Amino acid sequence: MNISKVASITGLTSKTIRYYESIGLIPAARRQENGYRDYSEQQVQELRFVQQARALGFSLDECRELLELNRNSQRRSADVKKIAGEKLADVESRIQQLEAMKSSLYRLIESCAGDDNPQCSILTALSD
Structure with a gap:
């Protein structure tokens, strides 16, 4: 899924999505042959997760911690x-x-x- 579609689905801007990727909050998107980012459904879910956590006032560090817990089935x-x-x-x-x-x-x-x-x-x- 390209970044503009992900932005539309998550309510985040493309710039924010690229930023979250650059700081390692979400894994880097796979690149298509033309160089465009291609986001997986898992990445879209995690971006939604971060967007909702941010709306509740969680900092980026807290979001990172919550994401790690969410990814850990042994949490x-x-x-x-x-x-x-x-x-x-x-x-x-x-x-x-x-x-x-x-x-x-x-x-x-x-x-x-x-x-x-x-x-x-x-x-x-x-x-x-």
Whole structure:
């Protein structure tokens, strides 16, 4: 299967697919006689896997680890669960940070008169 068809199927760009191949995330595609890449169904499945993992926030290193576990029929589901649990903890931490930022922004906005006066409590708070 050529790269444009793989891109269409996976929702990834051709550039991203070539990048994943260049860093060894997926095995290099076989080359046709004309030099074009020819991706196997297994490679397409792995690219879909990476695309879905990335959509859940997994880093490329985490995707590599998950792919290796997926390829290993002797894997332990506990290892996969651990990685997913760590990602969930990271997401929850980021949500807490975003909630704190949101609260701070609300307070700053509420404290600003928002009129034609040059005095601005937002700028004052940021300067402190």
